Amino acid sequence: MPAERAASGGNRAAITVCVILATLMQALDTTIANVALPYIKGSVSASQDQIDWVLTSYIAAAAIMTPPTGYLAGRFGLKRLFLVSIAGFTAASMLCGMAQSLVEIVLFRILQGLCWSHLHTLACKCCPHHQGVDGTRYGS
Numbered sequence: 001m002p003a004e005r006a007a008s009g010g011n012r013a014a015i016t017v018c019v020i021l022a023t024l025m026q027a028l029d030t031t032i033a034n035v036a037l038p039y040i041k042g043s044v045s046a047s048q049d050q051i052d053w054v055l056t057s058y059i060a061a062a063a064i065m066t067p068p069t070g071y072l073a074g075r076f077g078l079k080r081l082f083l084v085s086i087a088g089f090t091a092a093s094m095l096c097g098m099a100q101s102l103v104e105i106v107l108f109r110i111l112q113g114l115c116w117s118h119l120h121t122l123a124c125k126c127c128p129h130h131q132g133v134d135g136t137r138y139g140s
Contacts, residue, residue, distance in 0.1 A: 022086050023123050026116050029093055033058070033109075044102045057106045061113025062120070069121040082122045088115035 033054065041051040073081050092111040099105040 019123050022082075022089075022119055025086075026089065026119055029089075029112070029116075040105065044105070046102050050102055053102070053106045054109055058109040058113040058116070061110040062117040065114045065117035066121055069118050072118070073122065073125075078122060078125060081118055085115045085118035085122070089119060 037051060037054060040046075040054065041048070044051075069081075076084075089112055092108050092115060095108040096105060096112065099108055
């Protein structure tokens with residue numbers, strides 16, 4: 001029995017670290033995009049109205065995909081959706097870094113937003129240590 005508890009505690013710690021790192025990755029990406037926007041604007045020769053789509057597309061895609069997250073988690077499983085979201089977000093981030101035009105950047109930012117909406121929504125549900133004010137666990 002103690003071995004099971006130790007494994008469970010280690011598993012909880014690993015899950016918590018993964019959730020924190022995924023959330024941190026998203027926060028860093030948002031910050032980097034905002035800071036790099038003037039440089040991106042110059043490198044793709046875009047106007048201010050055009051470059052605004054880099055941020056707007058990300059936010060709009062995340063807003064559209066947040067509501068079906070619960071359904072997708074129920075259909076495919078919390079763990080699988082979380083891992084696919086991390087992989088998709090990472091791949092979309094790499095594609096954004098390799099983009100050569102404004103259209104590519106916007107399309108890849110939409111993909112990032114689609115994946116981020118699940119990461120953001122599932123982060124509280126995945127973290128086993130996270131409890132509400134009343135002592136109940138989120139997602140219970």
